[in-house]
Amino acid sequence: MTTSRGFGTDVxxxxxxxxxxxxxxxxxxxxxxxRSVLVLERLGHAGGAAVSTRPFAGIDARLSRYSYxxxxxxxxxxxxxxLAFAVRGRSVSSYTPFERSGRPGGLxxxxxxxxxxxxxxxxxxxxxxxxxxxxxxxxxxxxxxRVFPTLTEPLPTRAELRARVDDEAAWRMLFxxxxxxxxxxxxSDDLVRGVVLTDALIGTFADAHDPSLxxxxxxxxxxxxxxxxxxxxxxxxxxxxxxxxxxxxRAAGAEIATGHEVVRIDTDGTDRTGGAVGAAPPAEVAFxxxxxxxxxxxxxxxxxxxxxxxxxxxxxxxxxxxxxGAQLKVNMLLRRLPRLRDTSxxxxxxxxxxxxxxxxxxxxxxxxxxxxxxxxxxVPPSEIYCHSLTDPTILGRELAExxxxxxxxxxxxxxxxxxxxxxxxxxxxxxxxxxxxxxxxLAEPIADCLAFDADGRPCIEAKTPLDLERELRLPRxxxxxxxxxxxxxxxxxxADRDAGRWGVGTAxxxxxxxxxxxxxxxxxxxxxxxxxxxxxxxx
Numbered sequence: 001m002t003t004s005r006g007f008g009t010d011v012x013x014x015x016x017x018x019x020x021x022x023x024x025x026x027x028x029x030x031x032x033x034x035r036s037v038l039v040l041e042r043l044g045h046a047g048g049a050a051v052s053t054r055p056f057a058g059i060d061a062r063l064s065r066y067s068y069x070x071x072x073x074x075x076x077x078x079x080x081x082x083l084a085f086a087v088r089g090r091s092v093s094s095y096t097p098f099e100r101s102g103r104p105g106g107l108x109x110x111x112x113x114x115x116x117x118x119x120x121x122x123x124x125x126x127x128x129x130x131x132x133x134x135x136x137x138x139x140x141x142x143x144x145x146r147v148f149p150t151l152t153e154p155l156p157t158r159a160e161l162r163a164r165v166d167d168e169a170a171w172r173m174l175f176x177x178x179x180x181x182x183x184x185x186x187x188s189d190d191l192v193r194g195v196v197l198t199d200a201l202i203g204t205f206a207d208a209h210d211p212s213l214x215x216x217x218x219x220x221x222x223x224x225x226x227x228x229x230x231x232x233x234x235x236x237x238x239x240x241x242x243x244x245x246x247x248x249x250r251a252a253g254a255e256i257a258t259g260h261e262v263v264r265i266d267t268d269g270t271d272r273t274g275g276a277v278g279a280a281p282p283a284e285v286a287f288x289x290x291x292x293x294x295x296x297x298x299x300x301x302x303x304x305x306x307x308x309x310x311x312x313x314x315x316x317x318x319x320x321x322x323x324x325g326a327q328l329k330v331n332m333l334l335r336r337l338p339r340l341r342d343t344s345x346x347x348x349x350x351x352x353x354x355x356x357x358x359x360x361x362x363x364x365x366x367x368x369x370x371x372x373x374x375x376x377x378x379v380p381p382s383e384i385y386c387h388s389l390t391d392p393t394i395l396g397r398e399l400a401e402x403x404x405x406x407x408x409x410x411x412x413x414x415x416x417x418x419x420x421x422x423x424x425x426x427x428x429x430x431x432x433x434x435x436x437x438x439x440x441x442l443a444e445p446i447a448d449c450l451a452f453d454a455d456g457r458p459c460i461e462a463k464t465p466l467d468l469e470r471e472l473r474l475p476r477x478x479x480x481x482x483x484x485x486x487x488x489x490x491x492x493x494x495a496d497r498d499a500g501r502w503g504v505g506t507a508x509x510x511x512x513x514x515x516x517x518x519x520x521x522x523x524x525x526x527x528x529x530x531x532x533x534x535x536x537x538x539x
């Protein structure tokens with residue numbers, strides 16, 4: 001067995017398990033504070049799910065292969081770490097095609113208030129739904145302005161956050177009653193209701209009226225980002241963020257070792273009661289590489305992996321039951337954007353925002369019911385956007401000049417259980433059904449627009465929850481590692497210790513979570529990484 005020789009020190013102040021974006025954020029903050037830091041990453045590259053790759057052979061298109069939009073990343077993290085990273089806003093928020101009385105149309109949100117109002121009126125016959133839309137999202141924006149800044153502060157209590165929101169009706173709508181009640185109370189059109197509800201279902205398998213309120217927590221995180229709720233495009237692809245983070249961490253002195261899979265974490269068994277983070281005797285982290293095995297000691301271990309993975313590394317029983325991912329991720333490269341049946345809108349506008357497919361309110365409910373019964377949705381809901389319209393730099397010059405475009409599709413209500421028996425077969429059936437729903441609103445099949453790679457294969461790939469589990473070790477393909485938490489301290493996490501104050505604590509004083517499974521985790525945010533670093537530094 002090899003030892004820690006070859007690394008910079010025998011005992012690190014911090015060893016970080018997993019080189020995804022949150023682990024890199026923590027590494028950069030700790031190294032800039034003068035701490036010795038080692039990041040151990042299983043894959044041959046850092047970045048985790050926030051990477052850009054060229055998935056199609058011989059094609060110069062750098063796609064955000066897994067995570068693809070940015071909303072929850074605080075500007076303060078970009079500023080404090082000096083990251084050369086930027087995002088661009090989208091002029092169109094969303095486009096939702098429909099057919100009424102045999103005629104195609106579409107609800108366009110964006111392009112100016114007058115245009116959005118007119119689009120609502122064409123759909124519903126009056127201004128009522130648009131005025132309800134404005135009022136509803138005016139409320140969520142006020143909540144966002146008050147809640148988002150708390151994500152990088154010590155955890156507030158529930159009462160403190162409620163006082164900060166300072167709007168009882170908004171608090172009840174978002175934090176206490178199923179979001180379906182508000183959607184049905186405020187909106188009457190099925191299509192509008194569905195567009196609103198989708199933000200509660202991204203990566204979350206739940207009904208609008210689920211008593212667990214998992215859908216509410218998902219909705220909250222989707223409408224508070226940046227204090228505005230806007231979802232922006234990462235310039236250069238998602239890998240531009242993790243490249244910048246890795247560079248910042250290394251520049252500050254952190255070591256990043258790829259191809260190092262952590263297989264065990266040994267602590268002294270000290271529980272979380274009393275003492276500062278890192279005050280316990282050093283932990284030992286065992287890892288393996290292609291050439292052998294090794295161990296390294298750390299005063300504190302930050303785990304940028306799921307709580308279930310952490311339990312396995314500690315030799316403990318995982319939380320049960322395991323939650324499921326529930327999404328289909330599809331990446332495509334097109335020779336051109338497809339023409340739409342709705343000729344009133346330019347495809348560049350329709351695909352520049354979020355293009356909703358089969359996401360009416362009743363369609364979403366039916367898809368959830370079918371999946372809950374163990375069947376693939378007969379009318380699978382999904383949403384699409386075109387990264388290259390907002391940021392053409394992800395395409396090689398020749399492709400961009402020829403009009404090539406990327407498409408990213410994210411399907412809903414496809415829990416991992418539906419793929420357990422035959423992942424490949426179910427993937428093929430679901431992909432065909434999903435593309436058929438898209439084709440219903442196109443003037444030409446999407447297959448006719450696909451590019452071909454150097455081997456003559458169409459440029460399209462699909463990832464089920466089981467694929468994400470295999471490739472990224474996401475438990476059951478869950479993109480948030482487990483159900484999202486409320487952004488306040490639960491009674492058991494309200495300890496006065498640093499880790500409890502920041503929502504990153506575990507049952508061990510010298511082991512912290514710094515990934516999506518931490519309180520206020522999920523999405524491409526860097527928040528858990530920041531908060532774990534603050535806990536270590538005693539802030």
